Amino acid sequence: MFSLRLCSKKPFSTFISTSSPPRLINWQHLPRTRHLRQLEDRCLQRCYAQVAKKPISKPTLSPAEQAKQQAKAAAATAGSKHYEVAERLLIYHAGTGRITFLAMVKVTTLFLGAFFTFIVVPGYVKAEKPEWETLGVALCGLIPLFFVAYTTSPFVSHIYIHLPPVARVSRPVLERFIHALPPSTEFTLTTMSAIAKPRYSTMQVGHLRPAKRRFGIVNYVRDAEGAIAENETRKWYNLRAMTKFGVQEAGVEKKKLKGKKGKDLTEAWIWDVAKSKIEKRAVTEKAA
Incomplete structure (x- = not known):
């Protein structure tokens, strides 16, 4: 109550006397005025001071509950969040050397099969070679192709x-x-x-x-x-x-x-x- 009264009271009313002529200071009340000035400063500090907030103790959560909370936060901000991990x-990775070698084998057998099927076999047919020879030449191009495709497709x-x-x-x-x-x-x-x-x-x-x-x-x-x-x-x-x-x-x-x-x-x-x-x-x- 005392601090509130000090806040509402005019501190300089005794410093300048109303009965004295204008612009004249009443020096008799000067020590008391200084004391009131100090009290007024303390009063203002108390009036505008904020009460320190006590830290709220949060209950400890289990790792599963923490993961759920983080998941909910991530789902709520999915449209605007910059994620740390890629989608x-x-x-x-099987290895660059293994992949390159397998690709070369596939392409090589493909060209080999095309060479025997579309070049060598028509030449045998045109030369009227025996059928078993023509069939053997065709198989020489087709067997490697199917074997490589069967063993490397998985x-x-x-x-x-x-x-x-x-x-x-x-x-x-x-x-x-x-x-x-x-x-x-x-x-x-x-x-x-x-x-x-x-x-x-x-x-x-x-x-x-x-x-x-x-x-x-x-x-x-x-x-x-x-x-x-x-x-x-x-x-x-x-x-x-x-x-x-x-x-x-x-x-x-x-x-x-x-x-x-x-x-x-x-x-x-x-x-x-x-x-x-x-x-x-x-x-x-x-x-x-």
């Missing part, structure tokens, strides 16, 4: 993972998402056609199953239902969806930058986690 990550050169906005907030959130890895997460497996052209097969990770076919060349197969659904969306002249894949063990692919150390461009640890989950899911389904 598509390369998680497997070869997977790249694997990409498509991340939802929830997993792209930061690296720790990405690691938690990968270790959980929902079966609906989409993967894109890249293979090569007969002319070494890339073929992209997009599917859910839950549709992949470990297998051992074609003398061990194929080690993963895709559910037939997903392949049938994808074939329905394709034109009649397009190639059918791939169902057999061969993912070989490969080292980490590195790109050497000029003047800098090699930078790893492959998130190989993601494929390692996905591979272990695919195998565990297959064992669980067999046990059930």
